[in-house]
Amino acid sequence: MKNLLTSLALAGLALPTLAATAAADAASAPAAKKAPTAQQVRMETCNAQAKEKTLKGDERKAFMKDCLSTSKQEKQQTKMKTCNADAKTKALKGDERKAFMKECLSSKPAA
Incomplete structure (x- = not known):
């Protein structure tokens, strides 16, 4: 019984050291490189x-x-592409399309 208690006490003291060593090894291992x-x-x-x-x-x-x-022109081009795609999806033609495009391009982008 005495040996068992001594073994448990030693194991308890060694555990934090082992955990610290494992953490240090993990930190020193090179991280997987992600694409920028x-x-x-x-x-x-x-x-x-x-x-x-x-x-x-x-x-x-x-x-x-x-x-x-991002330049203002790039933002406007992106907005134009989005509005055109939406108008095409809705199959808008003529005056309906003009009204939709005017509204779409003049509205503020969703934040």
């Missing part, structure tokens, strides 16, 4: 361009903000 997101790719490109232009301070900040934001 579109924003990450854009960030890389914008950083490279800013470095190329040797921009610093407020000038760099303004450049990065402009570079990273």
Whole structure:
């Protein structure tokens, strides 16, 4: 009985050490590499361009903000494609289509 209690006590003391070792091994194992997101790719490109232009301070900040934001034209093109697809799905023609497109393109995008 005494040996059993001693064994359990030693096992209890060793468990946190084993858990810490396992956690350290898991942390040091290389994480599976994920493909970069579109924003990450854009960030890389914008950083490279800013470095190329040797921009610093407020000038760099303004450049990065402009570079990273989706342009107004891209947003409008995306909206146009969506509205066209919706009009086609609804089989709208003539004045109905014009009215629908006007409403669709003038409305604010859903947040």
